Amino acid sequence: MNFSNQNNIKILVVEDDLYMQAILxxxxxxxxEVAIYPNGFDALACLQRGNLPDLIIADLNTPxxxxxxxIEQIKISDFFNSIAIIVLSGEESTAKRIACLNAGADDFIVxxxxxxxxxxxxxxxxxxxxxLAVCI
Numbered sequence: 001m002n003f004s005n006q007n008n009i010k011i012l013v014v015e016d017d018l019y020m021q022a023i024l025x026x027x028x029x030x031x032x033e034v035a036i037y038p039n040g041f042d043a044l045a046c047l048q049r050g051n052l053p054d055l056i057i058a059d060l061n062t063p064x065x066x067x068x069x070x071i072e073q074i075k076i077s078d079f080f081n082s083i084a085i086i087v088l089s090g091e092e093s094t095a096k097r098i099a100c101l102n103a104g105a106d107d108f109i110v111x112x113x114x115x116x117x118x119x120x121x122x123x124x125x126x127x128x129x130x131x132l133a134v135c136i
Contacts, residue, residue, distance in 0.1 A: 004092070008032060008033040009030065009031075009053075009054070009055070010034075010051075010053040010075060011033070011034050011054065011055050011057060011122070012030045012035050012036075012051075012057070013028070013034060013035070013037070013056075014036075014039065014056065014067070015036060015042055015057075015058075015062070015088070016038045017059070017114065023115075024036070024057065029069075032122075038063070039062045039064040039074075040058070040062055040064060041064035044065065045064075047080055047083075052079075054084070055083065055084045056070075056074070056083055056085045056097070057085075058085060058087055058105075060090075060091055061091070067089065067100065071085055071089070071100060071103040071104050072089075074104070074116075075103065081104075084118050084129060085104065085105045085107075085109070086106060086107045086108070086121060086122070087105045087108045087109070088109050088113065089109075089110060089111060092110050096108075107125065109121065
């Protein structure tokens with residue numbers, strides 16, 4: 001899937017669970033332009049085709065590339081390393097959180113998650129990047 005509208009905030013979701021894909025699509029599409037890929041390999045291919053999102057939400061355990069591997073591939077690239085990444089995972093391990101943050105993730109959210117909290121964290125990152133106005 002390619003991003004088409006150049007004026008909207010674009011979020012690339014990397015999630016292999018169909019139920020979670022549907023939840024994220026339904027929740028995010030009202031505000032953002034969303035593309036969903038079932039694994040990190042396909043998501044990286046999307047990036048390499050020039051489809052650059054403002055933010056990536058990545059599951060930690062996807063086939064072909066794990067979330068950490070995807071983060072590492074994105075952060076070593078001069079073209080992709082400025083893309084913000086939120087890891088969304090069922091793993092609550094402190095060691096996994098630290099590994100993802102040290103690899104370059106901007107945030108880590110444990111499933112099940114509150115959609116309002118995910119939205120707030122997305123907005124915080126977008127504000128820091130200058131892509132969203134500060135609400136007073």
